[in-house]
Amino acid sequence: MVGERLNDEASQDAALSVLVVDGNPASRERVREALGAQCVVRFAAGVRDALTALHTQPPDLLVSEVDLTDGSGLALCVEIRATPKLKRLPIMLLTDRASINDKVAGFQAGADDYVVKPLDARLFHARVRLLDRIKRLEKHDLLGA
16 A cells, blocks of 8 residues: 555654655656655755755655756766765666666666656555665664674
8 A cells, every 4th residue: 555654664663764856846746645644755856956965864765867957867876876874775766768778777877776657656655665675674684683
């Protein structure tokens, strides 16, 4: 169900925080609706705003369009992966670009997932949950627990 809590483990009290980087207000609203009310969604219109938000208050997950007004979501991925405090941040690219070459470029830039628009809310929600679960499992492994 789209509205269910993204962090379904009892030990997770905080809602998942998601930074969405997209200059299109309609796209941002579709993402907000797909994520439901159980997560905290913040928005950035472009690369500069995203980098400021990432360094100020890092989210649990980043969702970015590839084509941004002030740069590229691919360049944003590369920048994140080169930044020590952000390099483990799960990144999902959400875009109209659907060719195999576009998808490969996204993964080579450092994206963990690549979702092609139009957005299917149920599938998107499930993939966000999966990225969050993987992040929690990796954190658990890193802590040696």
